[in-house]
Amino acid sequence: MHYETLFQEIHSELQSVEDPGQVGDYIPELAHVNPDQFGVHLTTVGGEEFAFGDAEKRFSIQSIAKVFTFVLAYSRIKSSIWERTGLEPAGTPFNSLVQLEYDRGIPRNPFINAGAIVICDILASELASPKENILSFIHRITGTDSIDYNSKVALSEKKTGYRNYALVNLMKSFANIKNDIDRVMDIYFHICSIEMSCKELCRSFLFLANNGIVPFSGEQILTASRTKRVNALMQTCGFYDEAGEFTFKVGLPGKSGVGGGIVAVHPEKYTIAVWSPRLNKKGNSFKGMLFLEELTSRTSSSIF
Amino acid sequence: MHYETLFQEIHSELQSVEDPGQVGDYIPELAHVNPDQFGVHLTTVGGEEFAFGDAEKRFSIQSIAKVFTFVLAYSRIKSSIWERTGLEPAGTPFNSLVQLEYDRGIPRNPFINAGAIVICDILASELASPKENILSFIHRITGTDSIDYNSKVALSEKKTGYRNYALVNLMKSFANIKNDIDRVMDIYFHICSIEMSCKELCRSFLFLANNGIVPFSGEQILTASRTKRVNALMQTCGFYDEAGEFTFKVGLPGKSGVGGGIVAVHPEKYTIAVWSPRLNKKGNSFKGMLFLEELTSRTSSSIF
Amino acid sequence: MHYETLFQEIHSELQSVEDPGQVGDYIPELAHVNPDQFGVHLTTVGGEEFAFGDAEKRFSIQSIAKVFTFVLAYSRIKSSIWERTGLEPAGTPFNSLVQLEYDRGIPRNPFINAGAIVICDILASELASPKENILSFIHRITGTDSIDYNSKVALSEKKTGYRNYALVNLMKSFANIKNDIDRVMDIYFHICSIEMSCKELCRSFLFLANNGIVPFSGEQILTASRTKRVNALMQTCGFYDEAGEFTFKVGLPGKSGVGGGIVAVHPEKYTIAVWSPRLNKKGNSFKGMLFLEELTSRTSSSIF
């Protein structure tokens, strides 16, 4: 398929759509990003690559990193992970705290903030040098050693992360955090600060489209069955309070971040990453979602 | 594939799993069903049929009927349906009323009770004889004229349906119910009382696996694009508070009912219906979910 | 004390305070009231009376009537009343339904709508002709036979009372309503429609300032101990979500209604009623609260 022509075509049509979104602004590093940048990249399991725009420019992947830490924990820990976090969609944001309280400190799923913090706590217990180990895992599945934390972003997140501290303290009061809070949060704020390009995101997620095997290295990250389950989890929980809408309109499992990135997986076929910094009210890239909706509609490539 | 052998095999293995579930007992008609019945049926888009156990015995399909009324409304109404109901998973049940209040009478999705009641209200405005029209729609997509409401069940539901009356009154206080409450609830309680067999459920859902076209009649119920969206909606919202778990373990879009039935769709391939009356704590068939998990695991037929 | 001079003085000063409030408008009968009417009346336990403005004009007492039905139930039922309703302040209004659900159908107190409906249910079981009996009780404690329901108001309330129907159905689903819903709601909507003047309200509440005895007839309605408890309950629960503020600023137990009336009790001394139809955001008379705050401040007559 001539994906690049299609990318151009959709991008050009979306030019006329007014973008009501705004860049994430709770930390200066996100607020200062040029909001008009746009990149998209598609990589097939066979190794073909299709790019458009700022596809090789790195940006803050933010919550997309929660997939990496979850996969790392899921590949090492057996069933006990589901005693520490649920796997259901989160419901409206106004519930976040009351739900965590109602469920006695067990987050709804590993992709909301509370759940990702629990996964960091699990990795803090499991890994010798969590931050280094996480990074080297990402290097391995991406085939690129230069991907790194942005420590300035991590520090900014930490300085303004009172709500996340509220979550971790509440979970600790229910004994669902085992390690020292500062140690856990240091990991959490670092993973959110990772910077990658659309091209790199496509490569890093490719094992999820390929039954758990990294195509270019042959390394088996997860069994085929577990790989399907990670995709399923992204489908129901990957888009904050908009998982239903993304599933309805785009029809692929994926994960978004407040840096404006979205990565989606078409099992057995390809991964696609899009980046457009302006966010809709629910914190997902406004043009990114629209672009993916158009793309899967025109190519009839929803999984449903 | 030798599905029938596989059905036998899985059923036989599940015999040794203790079923901690209980039949739905809030109305006498459900409570008196023999809980040990078990049926499964699979129909391919090409017309092949595979059956096991009580696959042709009719039971109360309950919430599964919400897919029929939603499709009927969705096929006639254009975009305005999404001003009346959302399309996001519902979150924990303890939220049901507060969420409806927080969202000013707009239900989270059309498959929870509140949302299905709104759909009944839309059909009450849209159709000349709603109850007759709904039934004849089901006859058409199933190819069977004998499917009917069980008026005794409908009456039992009505007599004990105080919680549903609380929902409809709350929505009416927010002006999200347009017709007379009793008229809307009469439709709602009747659709929940419909009785079908696994075999009939498979046939009735087949257009959802076939790009919106009923294979045996050629009738186009929905466009291919809208069909994918109905499947997507079932994936995120079809299993009460267990949509995440069903997606994670089974990996197919589907819908369950408190009568113990579950029907699932493998797009482009088949529909499958299973019936086992004992329910888990979240109101889904305990053995039905387990059976489907085993089936999609062994055949690697999850969509993810 | 020269109360009438004080009434004039405070009223005159309050003229210059802009009243941001609006008359209750959810039923036409309240919306059409002249909002500039103002009346105040004070009656001492010794029988002295002080009036100002529209003190003898009848208006819709609305929720103030909940005190009458509660006292009637409390005087006849022994302890079991507290198995059917709590006696704690209600918290923010956004909780009303979730709290009722959390507490499994037991309202927080008998002065919120849900609690007053439970009291009507108790009276429906307890009294031969509830509506007649309630009215004759009010006649007895007021010494005036002409007080009556306004059936037009009751009908309007019933026609728009979807939220109240949501409450009663939710409670019925938890088995905390014993009688037929329509019968209970008929009593409830009628008591809200009662019309009385400030002068009549003062007389009717006088037994609460007089150890339970109606001064002009000598009839003992409640024991002294129970009388104190009714006053205590009004203090913590008499002003919707503004009980804390009323207690803080006025310092007397009392009860308000959306018709713009407030009645307050100074134990052993007097009752006072004020009427000004414009309501603040929490549904209490804006000028009425201000007037009482000024009055108790200048006379140092808070009970605290």
Added chain:
Amino acid sequence: MHYETLFQEIHSELQSVEDPGQVGDYIPELAHVNPDQFGVHLTTVGGEEFAFGDAEKRFSIQSIAKVFTFVLAYSRIKSSIWERTGLEPAGTPFNSLVQLEYDRGIPRNPFINAGAIVICDILASELASPKENILSFIHRITGTDSIDYNSKVALSEKKTGYRNYALVNLMKSFANIKNDIDRVMDIYFHICSIEMSCKELCRSFLFLANNGIVPFSGEQILTASRTKRVNALMQTCGFYDEAGEFTFKVGLPGKSGVGGGIVAVHPEKYTIAVWSPRLNKKGNSFKGMLFLEELTSRTSSSIF
């Protein structure tokens, strides 16, 4: 009145009431208190004192100290205090976090934990040496210099105070905490650790029964009008989720602590403090509440 005889009499009768309560056990220092201790003390505004049992033994006053910090802030800060905290009862405990979130970081009142933390934040901005200044204020109103923090208790509270850290971080995320979190929490945990006897509590609260003037020193702490308002606030908010019940049964404004102490105020007449370490399910002294209910019933000394 022969209070001491009455104390003996009530205490003796309560011996036969089984105490289902348990001592607060979330920190070792509270868990190790001998639960059978019991003390009561009453001091009149005229200076008469009546004691029974362990009335001079010091215990951990815990939340009772919130009255001292509130009065100190209220006596120095003018109206702006009510922009930082509300003055309404808190509703059920299951709301604590969601309500704080719904109200955008503004606690319901200054006597719940979140509100008392805000008051500590105000004092951290207002006072040169908050911990010393608070202590010397208590010395002045009690006339006793030996009252002190128990730093072991403060440290224990800090070590296990994850839930309080969740509250303060949530409020900080809404900008309702101005100072460094650790500094604010250091004050908060210290005030909860103060130890006083029933006799000392009676003396320290006496200005609240005496129009704001400390009787033995003549110092005016608050105006008469503000004093009434503090009492009013204790009435509606002084007993966690049991303010309604305490008001209903005892009929005096007061404040309790999880150390098993309760102090109550009869305006113009006396203060009374009771101590019994076993707590009911809502965190108030079981026998303490019962004792005060009996006392005010037999002496008809409720304020209502």
